[in-house]
Amino acid sequence: MAYLEADALGYGAGNLNRTAPVCETNKTGFAAFGGKATHHDSHTxxxxxxxxxxxxxxxxxxxxxxxxxxxxxxxxVVEVLQSGDIFGLSSGSENDCTAETLVEAEVSEIDLKQVEASADLQRLLTKCLTNQMHVLHEHAVLLGRKSAVERVASFLMHLVPERGGPGCPGPRGEADDGFDLQLHMxxxxxxxxxxxxIETVSRVVSDLKRRGIIRVDRADKIHLNKVCGLCQMTGMH
Amino acid sequence: MAYLEADALGYGAGNLNRTAPVCETNKTGFAAFGGKATHHDSHTxxxxxxxxxxxxxxxxxxxxxxxxxxxxxxxxVVEVLQSGDIFGLSSGSENDCTAETLVEAEVSEIDLKQVEASADLQRLLTKCLTNQMHVLHEHAVLLGRKSAVERVASFLMHLVPERGGPGCPGPRGEADDGFDLQLHMxxxxxxxxxxxxIETVSRVVSDLKRRGIIRVDRADKIHLNKVCGLCQMTGMH
DNA sequence: CGTTGGTTTGAGAGCACTCAAGCACTGTGG
DNA sequence: CCACAGTGCTTGAGTGCTCTCAAACCAACG
Structure with a gap:
């Protein structure tokens, strides 16, 4: 089993909805602007x-x-955020969403006033927002136009790095096209x-299992037997 | 008929998805940055x-x-934009959506490089993106969780200014709670x-008509008889 | 060993979809 | 002025996918 390994590499749910690296140009993030670090337990x-x-x-x-x-x-659930993502921005004076951790999380907070002032922060913000926007667009297609199977397949594919996106290399070489996932939801x-x-999700997962596309070791530990086969089921190919 | 009147006021489809004014702090928009004005016919x-x-x-x-x-x-369709909205931003090097006019439109274009440089543009951008983000969040709820009737009701309510939002005054006074709409889609x-x-949309509209909530004068000219009654059907009350 | 919380499976219903026909408005040509 | 496509919208009949309700299952834990 390579679950721990995959996790250590920052994979698993770690790159959900991530087709390209986000905000990585700014390695420091809010830290460089005196952001206050806070810790949050799982499901807080x-x-x-x-x-x-x-x-x-x-x-x-x-x-x-x-x-x-x-x-x-x-x-x-309108967004699932990863490290580097920024949240809490609102078009009004109130938050338009509830923010809750899926797993233990480290968060850096800064005052909104600071953002108004700093051009660097604005730049960072623009970049992150653009990325989140792109994810939201894709998610709108999923919610508005995809079947249950396509939704689950798309969801799982987003957890596989370097696959399913425009630069997908296809099955690497030949037979071995598997991948281990650790779900955090x-x-x-x-x-x-x-x-x-919840029932439909469960049924689809069971169906994928029955068809040999995936193997479910535990509810939150799934092995993809055929990444490319799953990719064909996302509705995007 | 007050259709022309409503249109002249900038209503009709003019404020789709607009719960708060957007980017109005910067009255000039791109014009102040040497944006090139272009004209586009309907459905281009x-x-x-x-x-x-x-x-x-x-x-x-x-x-x-x-x-x-x-x-x-x-x-x-992932977004319906109104005057003041900015589009064309991409997280990669390619556009992630197709942009098409619904009606004749005036657009101002500027080079992406200019944006990198100008702090004012960044600020404008952040503001607009935040707003679009908020609209996308609400749309995700519509697409993921609302019934057909709730979707159509929500859609129509977005075309009524000052109603349905958090600061909705309720039916103004008493009996007269009507509104004329001009659809541009x-x-x-x-x-x-x-x-x-398309059939489901048509059926829901016919149903609302049958129930006396709306009156359909032409496919694109709809009178809301009971704005508040319609609002009750959006799933948000 | 019973309880608990989350997950899976089953049976049945309903909402929205598909396919197909009918209708209304528009512009064109005889 | 009317016949006639052409286009977009509406209505009808039937199907099916996903939902609802309910029960069974399973691992973790006290």
Whole structure:
């Protein structure tokens, strides 16, 4: 089993929705601007939708999701953030999403006022926002136009580095086209991210297992037997 | 009929997805930075998904949609832009969406290099991106969690200024809670924006008509009889 | 060994989709 | 002035994918 190995490489859920490196030109992030480092346990809310937006946050380590709730309890996870991503920006005076950690996370906070002033921060911000925008566009296609199988396949493919994107090399060489994944989201979180129900996600996963595309060692430990085969099921090929 | 009146006020499709004014702090937009003004007829492509991204565009007048296509022809309209909105930013070197006008439009173009240099442009950009981000978040909820009726109701409500948002005053006074709309999108465009089929959109509109919520004078001229009643159907109350 | 929380599986229903026909408005030519 | 495509929208019938509700399963834990 190479789960730990994959994790150590920063893979696993670590590059969700990441087709290109983000904000890596600025290695220091908010640290260079006196950002206050904070630690958050797994599944902790950093701020709630509707809270006054006074700070900007940079995810340094871990994974954070942003979600919105409808009054009757329906939830949509709108973004899953990775290290380097910035969140907490609001078009009004209130946060438009709730931010919650998926796993333990290190976050760097700075005051919104600082951002207004610093040109470097603005540049960093533009870059990150552009990237998040791109991810949101792709996610809109997933939510609006893809079937359940295509959604789950797309989700899993996003967890495989260097694959599925425009520069996908195809199956490396020949037979061995496998990959080990460590999920950092529960079925419920995946469902709310993909616009499905928990049962549908589970059924699709079971179906992929039955068809030999994947192997499920534990609910959160999945081995992709045929990365390229899975990629064919995303609706993008 | 007050259609022309509404249109003259800049309503109609003019404030789609606009809960707060955008980029209005910078009245000049790109003009102040030597942006090249261009004119585009209705339903003209400004750039295609996959084209090299070399310029940044500001919509000065009219309406532009951004959409993505899946290889089998499925389309998802990911954004509907209004004057003041900026588009053409890409996280890679290629445009991630196709940009097409919905109606005649005036666009101001500037070189991407200019943006890198100007702090004012960066600030303008951050503001616009933040706004678009907020709209995309809300749209993700619509696409992932709302029923067909809720999607169409939400869509129509976005065309009514000052209503449906957090500061909604409710039905003004008493009886008269109507509003005239001029749509600038075909049923197909609406369907592709809402993640539905053209038939479903048509059926929902007919149903709203049957229930007395709206009156359809022409396919693109709709009178809302009960704005508040419609608002109740968006899933957000 | 029972409890708990998360996951999987099953049966059935319903909403939105597909395919197909009908309708309304527009412009064109005889 | 009317016939006739042409285009876009609406309506109908039937199917199927995903949802809902419910029960079973499983690993972790006290």
């Amino acid at each position: 809310v950093i701020y709630y939708e509707g809270d006054p937006a006074k700070r900007l946050y940079e995810l340094v380590k871990g994974t954070v999701m942003l979600y919105k709730l409808l009054p009757d309890g329906r939830r949509q 529960t079925r419920q979180e995946i469902a709310d991210y993909l616009g499905l129900t | 492509v400004i750039y295609y998904e996959g084209d090299p991204a070399k310029r940044l565009y500001e919509l000065v007048k009219g309406t532009v949609m951004l959409y993505k296509l899946l290889p089998d022809g499925r389309r998802q 075909t049923r197909q465009e609406i369907a592709d924006y809402l993640g539905l089929t």
